[in-house]
Amino acid sequence: MAGRTLIFTGPPGSGKGTQAAHMRDRLGFVPLSSGDTLRAEIKAGSDIGKQAAQYVQAGTLVPDDIITGVMLAAVSRQPTSAGVILDGFPRTVGQAEALDDGLAAAGRKVDAVIDFRIDDGLIVERIVNRRICKNCGATYNIRFCPPKVANVCDRCGGELMQRVDDREDVIRTRLATYREQTTPLIEFYDRRGLLRSVDASREAPAVESDVVALIEALG
Ligand SMILES: [Zn+2]
Numbered sequence: 001m002a003g004r005t006l007i008f009t010g011p012p013g014s015g016k017g018t019q020a021a022h023m024r025d026r027l028g029f030v031p032l033s034s035g036d037t038l039r040a041e042i043k044a045g046s047d048i049g050k051q052a053a054q055y056v057q058a059g060t061l062v063p064d065d066i067i068t069g070v071m072l073a074a075v076s077r078q079p080t081s082a083g084v085i086l087d088g089f090p091r092t093v094g095q096a097e098a099l100d101d102g103l104a105a106a107g108r109k110v111d112a113v114i115d116f117r118i119d120d121g122l123i124v125e126r127i128v129n130r131r132i133c134k135n136c137g138a139t140y141n142i143r144f145c146p147p148k149v150a151n152v153c154d155r156c157g158g159e160l161m162q163r164v165d166d167r168e169d170v171i172r173t174r175l176a177t178y179r180e181q182t183t184p185l186i187e188f189y190d191r192r193g194l195l196r197s198v199d200a201s202r203e204a205p206a207v208e209s210d211v212v213a214l215i216e217a218l219g
Pocket residue numbers: 133134135136137138153154155156157158
């Protein structure tokens with residue numbers, strides 16, 4: 001039997017990337033996040049990677065067909081027996097339709113879409129409290145995982161800072177874009193009976209058990 005092809009959807013900060021990595025460790029899935037895959041393809045210098053690099057270097061949005069090409073290239077490099085998890089792709093209905101065609105050519109189909117549901121307010125709370133050590137890159141959360149001394153790294157004594165991307169206004173804008181793009185996508189998969197969802201507002205181990213149960217229920 002061909003390996004499962006799953007899609008993880010959810011806003012930035014929902015923990016879906018972490019869960020995709022756990023499914024690699026627990027169930028042998030190959031996680032393919034759109035950002036990492038794009039960077040890897042550019043670095044490898046493949047034809048599609050070269051096309052994508054032109055947009056990235058120019059600082060413009062990489063078009064739908066190129067992102068789709070990059071993700072399909074990465075999927076088709078996996079043996080058909082391997083399960084894959086697409087993380088952060090597709091983002092639009094157009095990409096989802098192109099994905100279907102490409103997967104069919106590779107002898108695969110989308111088996112399920114797992115949507116990581118969480119309120120925007122909770123994501124904002126998780127991210128705005130994030131601090132990173134300027135020196136060693138260790139991450140803290142001043143609410144849930146604070147350093148022993150305020151603003152000082154436990155590990156190296158370095159000063160902690162907030163990343164520009166972690167400011168509330170930046171996060172709110174990113175979330176609004178995400179909801180606008182993906183609401184039609186979620187409906188698209190729901191109509192086809194492929195949509196599953198997990199409550200991503202809970203602690204990671206509880207979310208992980210639900211994800212495993214959903215995957216095992218696919219048979
Ligand atoms: Zn440090």
